[in-house]
Amino acid sequence: MPQWFETKVKYDRVLETGAQKTVTEPYLVDALSFTEAEARITEEMKPFITGGEFTVTAVKKVRYDDVFYNEGGDRWYKVKINMITIDEKSGAEKKTGSFALVQAGEFKEALDVFLQGMKDVMFDYEIASITETPLMDVLQADLGETLANKRAKKEAIEKAQAEAAKEEEQ
Numbered sequence: 001m002p003q004w005f006e007t008k009v010k011y012d013r014v015l016e017t018g019a020q021k022t023v024t025e026p027y028l029v030d031a032l033s034f035t036e037a038e039a040r041i042t043e044e045m046k047p048f049i050t051g052g053e054f055t056v057t058a059v060k061k062v063r064y065d066d067v068f069y070n071e072g073g074d075r076w077y078k079v080k081i082n083m084i085t086i087d088e089k090s091g092a093e094k095k096t097g098s099f100a101l102v103q104a105g106e107f108k109e110a111l112d113v114f115l116q117g118m119k120d121v122m123f124d125y126e127i128a129s130i131t132e133t134p135l136m137d138v139l140q141a142d143l144g145e146t147l148a149n150k151r152a153k154k155e156a157i158e159k160a161q162a163e164a165a166k167e168e169e170q
């Protein structure tokens with residue numbers, strides 16, 4: 001089960017008018033620790049931030065029990081559900097809160113994607129709330145890529161860059 005960390009990245013963005021503005025944007029990262037979350041968001045953001053520096057201003061652990069991806073969605077919605085169970089001893093109804101994240105373009109689509117993702121569950125639940133989040137993106141761990149593979153890729157890129165620089169000098 002993934003461990004999710006909400007990270008906030010502060011950087012200078014060039015607006016459509018050409019002006020620069022400092023923005024802080026939240027990203028969700030699947031990582032094993034705070035340190036790994038910070039390292040992953042730093043690696044992921046490097047190619048997208050041109051000119052200027054960026055800073056990871058916050059890393060906090062957050063709980064999401066499910067994440068439902070939808071390629072057509074450009075926003076992220078937080079869905080709170082209450083799982084309904086019956087206490088065997090007292091016969092009383094018990095509600096346990098759970099959170100899911102849904103990628104969608106709009107509210108109704110978020111509801112549809114969530115309901116589609118939950119169609120095979122074997123427990124009763126009620127939707128308590130659906131709210132749009134400010135998240136820019138959700139970065140799930142690539143479990144197929146080992147540290148050795150990452151090092152090899154990094155070394156290959158550095159070698160190619162060094163060769164390109166050498167050719168420019170000649």
